[in-house]
Amino acid sequence: MSGVGFWPPSVLEVVFLLLGLVAVGSALLVVTTRQLVHAALWLVVCFGALAGCYLVLTAEFVAWVQVLIYVGAVVVLLLFGIMLTRAPIGRSDDLDSGNRVVAAVVAVATAGVLVSVVVGGFQHAYADLRPGAGSAEELGASIFRNWVLPFEALSVLLLAALIGAIVLSRTDIKGRR
Amino acid sequence: MIASLVVVLPFAGAVLGLLLSRYPHGRSPAEDLVANKRAAWFGVVPTALSTALIGWLAWEDTPSTSVLTKIDTGGIAITVGLEVAELSVLTAMLVGVVALAVQVYSVGYMRGESRYPSFSAFISLFTSAMLLVVFAADLLVLYVGWEIMGLCSYLLVGHWWEERANSRAAIKAFLVTRLGDVGFLFGIFVLGFAAGSFRIADIMAADIPDSTLVLATLLLLAGVAGKSAQVPLHTWLPDAMAGPTPISALIHAATMVAAGIFVVARLYVLFPQPTLDVLGVAAAIGMLGAALAAFAQNDLKRVLAYSTISQLAYMAAALAGGARDAAVFHLVTHGAFKALLFLCAGAVIHHVGSNLLGHMGGLRRSTPVTFWTMTIGYAALIGLPPASGFFSKDAILYGLERSSSPIQLLLYGSALLTVGVTGAYATRAWLMTFFGTGKIQALPEPAPGTAHVFDGREAPLSMLWPMGVLAVPALLLGFTDAGEFHLAPAVTALVVALLGAAFVYVIWRGAPERDPARLLGAFRDPCEQVFYVDRLYAAVFVRPVLALARGVVRADDHVVDGAVRSTGRATVGLSGLVRHLQNGNAQLYVTGVLAGVLLIAVGAVVLG
Amino acid sequence: MHVVYPAVVAALLFSIGVYGVLARRNTILVLMSVELMLNAVNLNLVAFDVWLRDVLHSGQVLTLFVIVIAAAEVGIGLAIVLAVFRTRKAIELDRLRELGEP
Numbered sequence: 001m002s003g004v005g006f007w008p009p010s011v012l013e014v015v016f017l018l019l020g021l022v023a024v025g026s027a028l029l030v031v032t033t034r035q036l037v038h039a040a041l042w043l044v045v046c047f048g049a050l051a052g053c054y055l056v057l058t059a060e061f062v063a064w065v066q067v068l069i070y071v072g073a074v075v076v077l078l079l080f081g082i083m084l085t086r087a088p089i090g091r092s093d094d095l096d097s098g099n100r101v102v103a104a105v106v107a108v109a110t111a112g113v114l115v116s117v118v119v120g121g122f123q124h125a126y127a128d129l130r131p132g133a134g135s136a137e138e139l140g141a142s143i144f145r146n147w148v149l150p151f152e153a154l155s156v157l158l159l160a161a162l163i164g165a166i167v168l169s170r171t172d173i174k175g176r177r
Numbered sequence: 178m179i180a181s182l183v184v185v186l187p188f189a190g191a192v193l194g195l196l197l198s199r200y201p202h203g204r205s206p207a208e209d210l211v212a213n214k215r216a217a218w219f220g221v222v223p224t225a226l227s228t229a230l231i232g233w234l235a236w237e238d239t240p241s242t243s244v245l246t247k248i249d250t251g252g253i254a255i256t257v258g259l260e261v262a263e264l265s266v267l268t269a270m271l272v273g274v275v276a277l278a279v280q281v282y283s284v285g286y287m288r289g290e291s292r293y294p295s296f297s298a299f300i301s302l303f304t305s306a307m308l309l310v311v312f313a314a315d316l317l318v319l320y321v322g323w324e325i326m327g328l329c330s331y332l333l334v335g336h337w338w339e340e341r342a343n344s345r346a347a348i349k350a351f352l353v354t355r356l357g358d359v360g361f362l363f364g365i366f367v368l369g370f371a372a373g374s375f376r377i378a379d380i381m382a383a384d385i386p387d388s389t390l391v392l393a394t395l396l397l398l399a400g401v402a403g404k405s406a407q408v409p410l411h412t413w414l415p416d417a418m419a420g421p422t423p424i425s426a427l428i429h430a431a432t433m434v435a436a437g438i439f440v441v442a443r444l445y446v447l448f449p450q451p452t453l454d455v456l457g458v459a460a461a462i463g464m465l466g467a468a469l470a471a472f473a474q475n476d477l478k479r480v481l482a483y484s485t486i487s488q489l490a491y492m493a494a495a496l497a498g499g500a501r502d503a504a505v506f507h508l509v510t511h512g513a514f515k516a517l518l519f520l521c522a523g524a525v526i527h528h529v530g531s532n533l534l535g536h537m538g539g540l541r542r543s544t545p546v547t548f549w550t551m552t553i554g555y556a557a558l559i560g561l562p563p564a565s566g567f568f569s570k571d572a573i574l575y576g577l578e579r580s581s582s583p584i585q586l587l588l589y590g591s592a593l594l595t596v597g598v599t600g601a602y603a604t605r606a607w608l609m610t611f612f613g614t615g616k617i618q619a620l621p622e623p624a625p626g627t628a629h630v631f632d633g634r635e636a637p638l639s640m641l642w643p644m645g646v647l648a649v650p651a652l653l654l655g656f657t658d659a660g661e662f663h664l665a666p667a668v669t670a671l672v673v674a675l676l677g678a679a680f681v682y683v684i685w686r687g688a689p690e691r692d693p694a695r696l697l698g699a700f701r702d703p704c705e706q707v708f709y710v711d712r713l714y715a716a717v718f719v720r721p722v723l724a725l726a727r728g729v730v731r732a733d734d735h736v737v738d739g740a741v742r743s744t745g746r747a748t749v750g751l752s753g754l755v756r757h758l759q760n761g762n763a764q765l766y767v768t769g770v771l772a773g774v775l776l777i778a779v780g781a782v783v784l785g
Numbered sequence: 786m787h788v789v790y791p792a793v794v795a796a797l798l799f800s801i802g803v804y805g806v807l808a809r810r811n812t813i814l815v816l817m818s819v820e821l822m823l824n825a826v827n828l829n830l831v832a833f834d835v836w837l838r839d840v841l842h843s844g845q846v847l848t849l850f851v852i853v854i855a856a857a858e859v860g861i862g863l864a865i866v867l868a869v870f871r872t873r874k875a876i877e878l879d880r881l882r883e884l885g886e887p
Contacts (some may be wrong), residue, residue, distance in 0.1 A: 004787075006787065010786070012786055013786055013787065013790060016786065016790055016791070017790060020790065020791070020793075020794035023794065023798065024794060024797050024798060024801065027797075027798055027801045027802075027821050028801055030801075030805065030814075030817055030818070030821065031801055031802075031804055031805035031808065031809065031814075031818055031821075036811060036813070036814070039814055039817060040817070043817050043820070043821075046821070046824075047824065050824055050827075050828060053791065053794070053828060054828075054831055056786075057786070057791065057831050057832060057835050058835060059831045059834070059835065059845050059848075061845070061849075062827075062831055062845050062848050062849065062852075065849055065852055066827075066852065069852050069853075069855075069856055070820070070824075070852065070855075073856060074820065074855065074856055074859050077859050077860065077863055078813060078816065078817060078859065078863070080863070081813050081816075081863040081866060081867070082813055084867055084870070085813065085866065085867065085870045085876050087811065087813070094810060094877075095809060095810055095811055095814060096808050096809060096810060097762075097764060097808060097809065097810040097878065097879050098879070099762075099764050099765060099768060099807055099808060099879075100808045102768055102772075102807070103764075103768060103803075103804050103807030103808035104804060104808065106768055106771050106772050106775065106803065106804075106807060107800045107801070107803045107804035107807065107808075108800070109772075109775050110771070110775060110799070110800045110803050111796060111797060111799075111800035113775060113778060113779060114796035114799065114800065115793055115796045115797070117782075118789065118792040118793055118796050119789060119792075119793065122788045122789050122792055123789055125787070125788035125789070125836060126786070126787055126788065126836075127786050127787075127788055127832070127835050127836035129786055129835065130838075133835065133838070134831075134834075134835070134842075134845055138842065139842055139845055139846065139849070142841055142842040142845075142846055143846055143849070146841050146846075147841075147846050150850065151850075154850055154853055154854070157853075157854070157857060158853065158857055161857035161858075161860055161861050162860070164861050164864065165860045165861055165863075165864040166864075168861070168864035168865060168867070168868050169864045169867050169868065171871065759885055760882060760885045761881070761882030761883065761884050761885020762878070762879050762882060762885070763878060763881070764806075764807055764878050764879065767806065767807060768807050771803065771807070
C-alpha cells in the first residue's frame with residue numbers, strides 16, 4: 001500500500017511509541033499496584049498518555065475531551081468512590097483475587113491472539129497524517145450534520161443515567177413493596 | 178337381502194338397547210324399572226322379527242348369495258356378503274328360536290336387575306354375531322362374527338363381575354377360546370392364500386393340495402375345539418356356568434358352542450381324513466370323559482355343562498365318522514333340548530336359591546311346569562322315544578356303525594358307552610332334583626351370581642312360557658327326519674341308555690337321601706375333578722406362565738426401570754459435580770466466558 | 786504513521802484491561818479496568834479514522850460517544866457499588882456470592 005518502511009521511524013512515530021509505552025506501562029501498574037489510590041493516579045497517567053497519542057494522531061478535539069472527561073471527571077469520580085467505600089488508604093495485600101493465574105493466562109492469550117491478528121492484518125497499512133483533520137470545527141460540523149440523531153439519543157441516555165444514579169444512591173427512596 | 182336384515186336387526190336392537198334404555202339418565206329404582214322395560218322391548222322385538230324372517234327364508238327355501246361390497250385389501254379381497262343355504266337356514270332357525278326364548282325368559286329371570294339393559298343388549302349383539310357366522314359367505318366375515326361371539330360370551334359370563342370367581346371364569350373362557358382362535362385365524366389365512374380367495378364358495382371349489390388342507394383344517398380345528406369346548410380346550414365351559422343361566426342356555430349350550438360344529442359342517446368337504454381322525458380321537462375321549470364328569474358333579478349347571486361337552490363331542494364324532502347330516506341334525510335337536518334343560522335349571526335354581534343338587538329334591542310337587550318341561554328335556558338328552566334326541570342319536574349311531582373311518586371302532590364304542598353314561602347322569606340329576614324329600618331351607622341373601630331366593634312358588638310366566646315353547650321342538654323335532662329312522666341302532670341305544678338309567682334308579686331307590694354318584698366308588702373323585710385336567714393345565718401352563726410373567730415384571734422393575742432410574746441418578750450425581758462451578762463468583766464466570774470466546778476465535782481461525 | 790503501532794498499543798491495553806477485570810477483587814478497580822478496555826477501543830477507532838480518512842469522521846465521533854457512555858457507565862457503576870457497599874458492607878467481588886449454588 002505504501003513504500004514507507006519501518007526503519008527509520010519518523011519523529012511522530014517515536015513520540016507515539018513513547019507515549020504508548022507510557023500508557024501501557026501505567027495501565028500495567030493500574031492493574032497490579034497494591035494501593036487503591038495509586039491505581040487511580042496511574043490511571044490518570046495512562047489517560048494522559050492516551051490523550052497525547054490522540055494528539056499525535058491529529059485527533060485534537062478527542063484528545064481534549066479525553067483529558068476533560070476521563071482525567072477530569074471519571075478519575076475524580078473513581079476517587080470519590082474509593083473514599084466513600086472506606087477503602088484502605090495505603091498498601092493492602094488482598095486487592096487480587098485467587099483467580100489471578102487463570103486471569104493472567106487468559107489475558108496473555110488474548111494479547112497474543114489480538115497482536116498477532118493485528119500485526120498480520122495491518123502490517124503494511126500506513127496513515128498519512130494531515131494536521132487539522134480532527135479539529136473541533138471539523139468534528140463539530142460532522143456531529144451536527146451527520147450524527148445529530150445518535151447525539152440526541154445519547155443525551156437521553158445521559159439523562160437516564162443521571163436519574164438512575166440518583167435513585168440508586170439515595171437511601172430514602174424505597175422500592176415498591 | 179333378507180339375510181342381511183336378519184343379521185342387522187338384532188344388532189340394531191343391541192345398539193338401541195345400549196344407547197337408549199337409560200335415556201334420559203337416572204339411577205333410581207323407578208327409573209331402573211323403566212329402563213328395564215324399555216330394554217326388554219329392544220331385546221325381544223328385533224329378535225322376534227329376525228326369527229320371523231328366518232322362518233320366511235326357510236319357507237322360500239331358495240339358496241342365494243348377496244354381496245354387499247368387496248373390500249380391496251391389496252392382497253386377497255374380502256367379500257362382505259351373506260349366503261343362504263339349507264344348513265345355514267336350519268342353524269339360524271335354531272339360533273333365532275333359542276335367542277327369542279332366552280330373551281323372553283331373561284325378562285323374568287333378571288327382574289329388578291339394574292344391569293339388565295346391557296345384559297339384553299349383549300344377548301342381541303350375540304344373536305347378531307351368531308347369525309353373521311351362520312350366514313357369512315366369506316371366511317373373514319365369519320371370523321368377525323366368531324370373535325364378537327367370544328366377546329359377548331366374555332361380557333355375559335362376567336355379568337355379575339362383583340364376585341371375583343365370576344370375572345375369573347369370564348377371563349378364563351375368553352383366554353382359552355382365544356387360544357383356539359389364533360389357530361382358527363391362521364387356518365383361515367392358509368385356506369385363503371391357498372385358494373386365492375376368502376369366499377367360502379371359492380375355497381370349496383379351489384383345488385388345494387392335500388398337505389395344505391391338512392395343515393389348514395388342523396389349524397381350524399384348534400378354533401373349533403376352543404369354541405365348542407372339545408378336548409383339550411374344554412376347561413372353560415364348566416367355569417363359564419358362573420354366568421346367568423339364560424346365558425348358559427343360549428351361548429354355552431345351544432348356539433355359540435355349536436358354532437364350532439357348524440363351521441366343520443359348513444366346510445366339511447375341505448376336511449381330509451387325517452384331520453377328521455384327530456377330531457374323532459378328541460371327540461371319543463371328550464364324550465365319555467365329559468359324561469363321566471357330569472355324573473359326578475354336584476352343581477346342576479356343571480352337570481349340564483359337562484353334558485354339553487359330551488353331546489358336542491358326539492356331534493364331532495359324527496362328523497369324524499362321515500355322518501355330517503346326522504351331526505347337524507343332532508346339533509339342532511341338542512340346541513333345542515339343552516337350551517330347554519338350562520332354562521328349566523334356571524327355574525329350579527331360581528326356586529331353590531342354590532346351584533347344588535344336594536340342596537334340591539322333591540320339587541315335582543311345587544313346580545309342576547318345570548318338572549314336566551325338564552323331564553322332556555332329560556328324555557331328549559337320554560334319547561327316549563319320542564323325544565327329538567332319540568332320533569338324532571339314532572342317526573349318529575347309525576352313521577358311526579357304517580362309517581369307513583379307520584377309528585370307527587373307537588368312535589362307535591365310545592358313543593355307545595356314552596349313551597349309557599348319559600342315561601345314568603341324566604337320571605341322577607332328574608331324581609335328585611324332583612324326587613325325594615324337599616330340602617329347601619331359608620337361605621341368607623344370596624351372593625350375586627347364584628340366584629334370587631323365591632319362596633316355593635313356580636317361576637314367573639315370562640320364564641315358563643319360553644320353557645313351554647322350547648319343550649315343543651325338544652319333543653317333536655325328531656319327527657322332521659323320521660324317514661331316516663333305523664331300528665337296530667335305535668333299539669341298541671335305547672337299551673344301553675335304559676340300562677344306565679335303571680342302574681342309577683336302583684341305586685337311588687335303595688337310599689334316596691344319598692347321591693347315586695357313589696356307585697363310582699373310588700373312581701368318583703377323579704370324575705368330579707374331571708380327571709385332574711384343570712390341575713394339570715394349572716401345573717403345566719398356568720404356573721409357568723405366571724412365573725414367567727413375574728420374572729418379566731421383575732426384569733421390568735430392575736432392568737428397564739433400573740436403567741431409567743440409574744440414568745437419573747447418574748445425571749443428578751454429575752450435576753452435583755458440575756454445580757460446584759456455580760459458586761456465585763462472577764469473575765470465574767467471566768473468565769470462563771472469555772476463555773471460551775478465545776478458544777472459539779482461535780478454533781475458527783485455525784479450522785476455518 | 787504505521788497503523789500497526791496504535792493497533793498494537795490498543796491490543797495490549799485491552800489485554801491489560803481483561804487481566805484487571807478477571808484478577809482484581811475490588812469492584813472499583815474492576816471499573817477502572819473496564820475503562821482501560823474502553824480506551825483501547827477508542828484508540829483503535831481514532832487510528833482507523835485517521836488512516837481511512839473517513840468523510841463522516843465516524844471513528845472520532847464514535848470515540849466521543851464512547852467517552853460519554855463511559856462517563857455514564859462510571860456514574861451508574863459507582864452508584865451500584867455504593868448501594869452494594871451500603872447493604873453488604875463489602876465490595877469485594879468474591880464475597881458477593883448470594884446467587885451461587887448454596
